[in-house]
Amino acid sequence: MQPNDVRGFFADWASLDAEDYLLLEYYFECSGEPELAAAHLCSEQSTAQWKRVGIDEDYRPQFAAKVIDLKITAHLPEPSYSLQPEVRGAMTACQVRIAHPHRNFGPRLPNLISAVLGEGAFFAPGIPIVKLLDIHFPPSFLSAFQGPQFGIDGLRQLLKVYDRPIFFGVIKPNIGLAPAPFAELAHQAWCGGLDIAKDDEMLADPDWSPLAERAQLLGRARVAAEQATGVPKLYLANITDEVDQLTRLHDAAVANGANAVLVNALPVGLSAVRMLRRHATVPLIAHFPFIAAATRLPCYGVHSRVFTRLQRLAGFDAIIMPGFGPRMMTSEAEVLDNIAACLDPNFGDIKPSLPVPGGSDSAATLEHVYHTIGHVNFGFVPGRGVFGHPHGPRGGAASLQQAWAVLATGQSLNPPPADLPAELAAALQTFGSH
Amino acid sequence: MQPNDVRGFFADWASLDAEDYLLLEYYFECSGEPELAAAHLCSEQSTAQWKRVGIDEDYRPQFAAKVIDLKITAHLPEPSYSLQPEVRGAMTACQVRIAHPHRNFGPRLPNLISAVLGEGAFFAPGIPIVKLLDIHFPPSFLSAFQGPQFGIDGLRQLLKVYDRPIFFGVIKPNIGLAPAPFAELAHQAWCGGLDIAKDDEMLADPDWSPLAERAQLLGRARVAAEQATGVPKLYLANITDEVDQLTRLHDAAVANGANAVLVNALPVGLSAVRMLRRHATVPLIAHFPFIAAATRLPCYGVHSRVFTRLQRLAGFDAIIMPGFGPRMMTSEAEVLDNIAACLDPNFGDIKPSLPVPGGSDSAATLEHVYHTIGHVNFGFVPGRGVFGHPHGPRGGAASLQQAWAVLATGQSLNPPPADLPAELAAALQTFGSH
Structure with missing residues (x-):
């Protein structure tokens, strides 16, 4: 991802229609720039390649998951857990809120799990340590579910x-x-x-x-x-x-x-x-x-x-x-x-x-x-x-x-x-x- | 579990019919005696309470998961990962092989997962850190599954x-x-x-x-x-x-x-x-x-x-x-x-x-x-x-x-x-x- 591309994965929450988005909260630890890491987290869980080669188009405005809030919570000398393969050196601990457009998959549990706990979350470049902390659904998404009968x-x-x-x-x-x-x-x-x-x-x-x-x-x-x-x-x-x-x-x-x-x-x-x-x-x-x-x-x-x-x-x-x-x-x-x-x-x-x-x-x-x-x-x-x-x-x-x-x-x-x-x-x- | 009860969760592999058992390999870290911890791991995934109150009976011979091999692999000053609630102090790292009787649930994937990755594995007393490393199935269990068509x-x-x-x-x-x-x-x-x-x-x-x-x-x-x-x-x-x-x-x-x-x-x-x-x-x-x-x-x-x-x-x-x-x-x-x-x-x-x-x-x-x-x-x-x-x-x-x-x-x-x-x-x- 080029530095210019990072901006396509950020948005102002007030500018989005809340009914269109799931709200996700992740904790993550990254070795590089937090903004770039957060953009990767969004990209990998949505529009990883947002245009065809040689065609002037951009699927991000409608379909990209977007960072709406990013906080650095700590500077760590090492990742919180030792990993295989090894990841060494200083990490930045962050908490991020992401707006994920549910039109990408609709009110389906397996596709929801794939989106928020899939390759996007666990294989975003530069993010070896990540945890999905919470998820919030808009009424438009919830209304497709029956929930408890009793x-x-x-x-x-x-x-x-x-x-x-x-x-x-x-x-x-x-x-x-x-x-x-x-x-x-x-x-x-x-x-x-x-x-x-x-x-x-x-x-x-x-x-x-x-x-x-x-x-x-x-x-x-x-x-x-x-x-x-x-x-x-x-x-x-x-x-x-x-x-x-x-x-x-x-x-x-x-x-x-x-x-x-x-x-x-x-x-x-x-x-x-x-x-x-x-x-x-x-x-x-x-x-x-x-x-x-x-x-x-x-x-x-x-x-x-x-x-x-x-x-x-x-x-x-x-x-x-x-x-x-x-x-x-x-x-x-x-x-x-x-x-x-x-x-x-x-x-x-x-x-x-x-x-x-x-x-x-x-x-x-x-x-x-x-x-x-x-x-x-x-x-x-x-x-x-x-x-x-x-x-x-x-x-x-x-x-x-x-x-x-x-x-x-x-x-x-x-x-x-x-x-x-x-x-x-x-x-x-x-x-x-x- | 009383010290006397621990023996009921150990067995000699040669004395068991291999067709009746899944073979499980776990890594775990325990704060107390490894034998007791391994017995708990077996008990919790099978016959947690193996007799009725006041009745002389024992369901362990037929239905208990049994330790067939237990090795201490390291002595650690602390658990490998910091946890909430905190677990502090020295831990013994172990690798254990367990024979789990599949008659307890039969050739059913959800029940298999519940047995080997359920409360038994992750909430065994004294074992805050545990990983299921591998699983082996006997032919009698495998024969109930179609496997790949192509x-x-x-x-x-x-x-x-x-x-x-x-x-x-x-x-x-x-x-x-x-x-x-x-x-x-x-x-x-x-x-x-x-x-x-x-x-x-x-x-x-x-x-x-x-x-x-x-x-x-x-x-x-x-x-x-x-x-x-x-x-x-x-x-x-x-x-x-x-x-x-x-x-x-x-x-x-x-x-x-x-x-x-x-x-x-x-x-x-x-x-x-x-x-x-x-x-x-x-x-x-x-x-x-x-x-x-x-x-x-x-x-x-x-x-x-x-x-x-x-x-x-x-x-x-x-x-x-x-x-x-x-x-x-x-x-x-x-x-x-x-x-x-x-x-x-x-x-x-x-x-x-x-x-x-x-x-x-x-x-x-x-x-x-x-x-x-x-x-x-x-x-x-x-x-x-x-x-x-x-x-x-x-x-x-x-x-x-x-x-x-x-x-x-x-x-x-x-x-x-x-x-x-x-x-x-x-x-x-x-x-x-x-």
Whole structure:
């Protein structure tokens, strides 16, 4: 790129029609001039060659991604990460906002991902270190998407739970356990007060636990628990499988008694989820395998909230995400960013998704999670905290409701009040040193 | 996990039936005991809780992933990368081989990805830094997959090109250019000697270049070029789109005159590609957006050859990958690893995929690429090297054939022999300083 060409990739945001552009925020480290590097980042993700040889034309005004803001944030003696092949010497750390014209590809998730996380982002000349920090969509783009069918309000109506977090539980053990004892564990947990008993994200449709049989037994157990407790329950069946099986498995799970389905979003693909959303009659819940492979490092890859926004766009009613606590190796700020992305009111007519931050939770962590989030619009998803409770799943689920009963009155569990119910006392003792 | 439990996640490889297990190689850095960390890595990706509370049972013998080899490779004063939340202090770097029982999920790509790149890999207690280095499948697992329909031999038969690299070219410009002039560029390149004129991976089905119209004009231009040159040509149409559009777009592209289709593998999803493979009548070619987000760092994420193996498994006949040269920020060793994964004979009955290492190539880089690979079973995919050639696309394509004519006789272009054809001389002059 010639110095003269750089200007073609810069624009004044006020001069552009906001409805025509996605807004992208990247962090990057470059060895040369930041303006040239930022222009390359734009060029490579849009009009890399903007004219034919020998013809006087320029596709940039309509089709180029354009820098609308560029800040130098630091001067570094070396790149933040050592790379192969080696990149040595001083780097300039920058933050850039780019307006990307969505007319280049339209409201299609695979093409969107290709544009903002493709060769343009990761192979722009002079930019070995780059991270997509956030993405914003104009209403004209969002309006092409259905988003969640139920959303938070819809989930609450299904469960008739309006004033507290929604209690999920990951049925454990799962890998290797046959459907009948698996259903019995769920039944106990529902009777103890769990709202949603869920399959582990690793539990598929294997011969030792066929989905149809599992859904049938869990569906019966669910109805029995609903009759015993008088309140609605959800069985969240994992239908993660090959894309061409998703609608069949959705139908089989629902016909047999599941009333929500889990999909591992990235492994299946967000576009396949969007396809499933058109067909689904029950809530879709996302799980997060693979995402951390691209999101953990502070200066490289993509911020996890980008995937949260895309999962909401694809139509998930609830999004399970790495939560608080040292086990999940995710900063409190990042968890809160993801929760905010689920709830962001600036998302067209698309409903919010229920954020479900998870990881080694139990009655002993509920207070911290609740106070850190600051409101009740979240799902809480213990595994061992319910199914590894010393009194069994019924006691584990009861301990969550008991913990909430304390917190709902404004009291703290740290230290706990006198005369705790036995299940809550056992949970605090077993899981509290975590 | 209690010290006693660790042993349940170790096994002697000779005692296992190799047909029942995937073999995984991970690099990781841990703060505590390597044996405990490796056991957690296995536990979290399989039987995290292997028994019910109060019942004497153990699902590990049949269902646990098991360490079969653990080596300490270095003692580090700090983790290789600074993280948020911070992890400080000495780390032990390890390499581990794990046998993962595929009965846990069966021959399903999304469940495979969830198992080996999910919560198990990235959230194992004590392992903040981890990279999946490689994966090996037993024949019993591979036999469930179709793999490539054409493979290298099939592509060569379609093109009647048997003894040299296959010459692809990315038609440029593309974003913003209408189908008629776009077809004219391709026609010139085919007539100059290009085998496969391809859409850019960013070129979808937008209103300014509808796929059906583009395929029709390119199809006509292709037939005209075949008649003019007397040899078969391929038009590689990018059908990357929402999953529920893939078969429709495949059919529209093929009916109108495309005879190969491009899919951005990760953005669309490997499982959707496997679905398309069942339907496709023409070669499927992969492009690599998003992959670098998880593969660039030497010690974190996943090695790109894992995705190459999975793309071959999903059925791609050719796999475009970051190639040689500084622009692609990929080590020569990594490119060669990916080429080897395409060709690996130890892959059941699944055909090899044509490796297509790309990035800023031209007649000036062909010699280095050819000699580094060491044989002719690769695709060569210039963009500007053909379509930005000073003599136009016909000259750019001719320069590739002319360069090959020199190399095929065992001569070098560095320095070039006397009496070079004009197109090749111009290519070396324009692109040779790269």
